[in-house]
Amino acid sequence: MGILFSIPLFLIALFLLRFIYKVIWKPFRIQSAMRRQGINGPSYKLIHGSTKEAMFLKQQASKGPMELSSHDIFPRVHPNFYAWMKIYGRNFLTWNGPRPHMVISEPELAKEILSNKESMYPKIKIDGFAVKLVGDGLVMTEGEKWSKLRKIANHAFYAESLKEMFPVMVASVETMIGNWKKYEGKEVEVHHEFDLLTSEVIARTGFGSSYLEGQHIFAMLTRLGFLLFKNVDKVRVPDIIKGYKTKDDIESDEVEQSLRDSIVEILRKREDKVSKGDAQNFGNDFLGSLLAAHHAADKKNRISIDNIIDECKGFFLAGHETTGSLLTWIFLFLGIHTDWQEKARNEVFQVFGQENPKSEGLARLKIVSMIINETLRLYSPVTSLARRAKSDVRLGKYELPANMEISIPIIEFHRSQEIWGEDAHLFKPERFAEGVAKATRNNPMAFLPFGFGPRTCVGLNFASNEAKIALSMILQRFKFTLSPSYVHSPIILVTVRPQHGLPIILQPLDSMNA
Template sequence: MIVLWTSLFLLLFSALAIALHKLWWTPYRIQRTMASQGIRGPPYKLFYGNTREILQFKNEASSRPLNLSHDVFPRVQPHISTWTGTYEPELIKEVLNNKDKAFPKPEMDGFVKKLLGDGLVTTEGEKWAKQRKLANYAFHGDSLKGMLPAMVDSVHMMLDRWKNLHGDEIEVYQEFTILTSEIISRTAFGSSYVEGRNIFEMLRKLTLIASRNAFKIRLPGISKLWKTNDELESEKLENGIRDAMLEIIRKREEKVKAGELDDLGNDFLGLLVKASHSDDESRRITITDLVDECKTFYIAGHETSNTMLTWTVFLLAIHPDWQDEARKEVLNVFGNQDPDPDGIAKLKTMGMIINESLRLYPPVVGLIRKVATKTRLGKLVLPANMRLYIPNLKLHHNPQIWGDDAQLFKPERFSEGVAKATNNNLAAFFPFGLGPRTCVGFNFATAEAKIALSMILQRYTFSLSPAYVHSPTQLLTTSPQHGLQVIFHAL
């Protein structure tokens, strides 16, 4: 009994010591170091830092809808808008290029770790390089071109479903969630949305749990003694997702053994399974790595594409002139035929519209890096373990970069390309990141958006429903808080 109480005391003492170091000493040291260089922020509160104020800011902002303004930064990130000043693009470029390995991605923990695991988005070093090489092969060049027919088929399924809907109003955010989920399933994992529906539902629930706990503080180690309902539910979901992923992999392997497939395939799942069986230890990945990579591309592959499509349709719905221009281009390139790879490359106006949509409503609104060791950045000396938050949404809306019309939808600013629009300032526009960790799925998501938009424009004109409430918010990506209701009229 004495040994039990002693062990419990040591466990509690250790947890308290770790908590004090993490939640008091480290923040205090960092704040004092930065204040000595003239960089000051809101005062840090013991244990919960500034999370209560952040939650208060976000709750207040989410309770007030906007008019149809694109000045969304104060609503989506009210705490960043209130507490920060100007940003220097050159310093941002130095951090994200990370040439000296001084600014790695921070380690993920808690609910985000359960959601993404140790996939491509979160890892560093040799493991990241191995994963990146696999992903580059799967989502570029001929591999990407081979995915386009599956994208077209998935959009056809959505449009067929629309024919059977009653009335002209469609909640497109929900529709695009289904569409992009099916596309990532078919193209990357060889399964239809019906087969992967359970996985997406579990991922959706886990995403909501991660989102609502993003600014909640838990004492380190306390979960070993007592778990919240969200922690218990997230563990159940994590295990369920793993089991479902392994079942899809098992079915693929059984089809090969039965002779129904010649090999494991060259889609992303096939490449991962092959890597897990590789005789070359430097290329081999574990089953856990395989599952984490699948989770990463399931969640990232449909979240980014979904929000990109949603906000682009929103912008075209309230700007019928640009909708007409996009439709003219699509009909000129494709007529009434399905999109093809050569034609997709010719959609210049569509590309301008998508870039402007990504500028105003980027799917990911901020990037996080960690200071690995004491480092000089510009005129500042940054202490080790400091987190750097780079709000690309703020830079995308900065009048000093984009001019006085920064809050307006003007696709023509991209008429001569991104470099011309940003005056060759790489850190002015980076909806999919910057540097070596630029999103590997950028070309995939763009092709997906161009195909879906082209096929919609061939068949419908559309406008915003009076039921729509403009309330952009940040979940995992920039999402319409109350959905996006659009009225469609068949051509």
């Protein structure tokens, strides 16, 4: 009887010891070690770390809209980083619950992390809502698995593949523009329109799927994204006690299962076509490349169904969110700066005339490229990059412990007055008139909208092509101005987006010339 009674006591004692080590002893030890190296930050609070302070700063920053006189969105979308940087310096320590998190905004240290080819700074280990949203695909995985998946993605996005996607992109934009005729002389909310456009493009080019299938998948990804960012600054019971589930956890489980079922159904349809002889292979698009790898004869190069599902999540999410965000903010700028809208339109007519864009002409759109780059600088879809120290490591003059999480706020580099000048917060596409290298004074950390180093976004040319096609075709047909009803409130929900949408006033080009 005594032995049976002592077992639960031993388990309780073991749990308490692990709790004390994880939540008290280890965080305070790391905090002391970093302070000795000159790295300070908000003091660690038991269990919560600095998340309560971060939540308060974010609530304060989002109370009202921003002025449009400046596009310095750093204090708006990362008010905690912005405030702590002013107090503690360019590098500081913060806490995600009991997990240490170092923010690094020194370009040389950021370059050392992002260009490291020895995998000393892999992606942060994700769990909970983040895993359900992006899975363990190319975006998050490491090592040999990453190399295998990157090879597949590179094949799907190489030059010839992008050419094959071109007609689909043009056709999708034509459909959207046809629907816009009902808005002529009226207000149209373009963020929603670009959401629909990019979801159709990614569904058709990457998966050969229908518009409705794509919309259903995006709706579920958007919901998971909302649940993730709703809980991002919370230290939740499931993080401390495994197995416990909140209402949001239960909902996210259901959404993820529905998402998985939808993707599996798309896979099944493609496999059925091959098994019935309706197709000779799985196809040359992204989904076809994944299925070919799944059925590969060489087991070493084979990938699982779970791998395919995670890749589909990442591809749908990144391909849709990035371009939709980019197009939205381009229209904000061109709706305000109609002189640049006219310059871009004149260039489009010089290159393509009245005809739809051709792939070989995109490289000649210099002014359009300048506008895209300046938009990416001021409203980069992704505002920070996250890594972790794989083991105890020396970074510059600092000694970092294993599993130290690291954030690189690229939004800070994009607004640096040291690099971009005193007008860094203003929209001035002429900065890029002589290319990115000249604009950044050959500082590779000054402009990071698609990342840097081995993990540079594989879909950057896809996103750029889609944005140029959509912008060119719209400029050929319409003029537009920003609606007086617009409320400037940028938020982060997967990517940077306007909280209340982006309404513009649309006018057909022929009526303006009449």
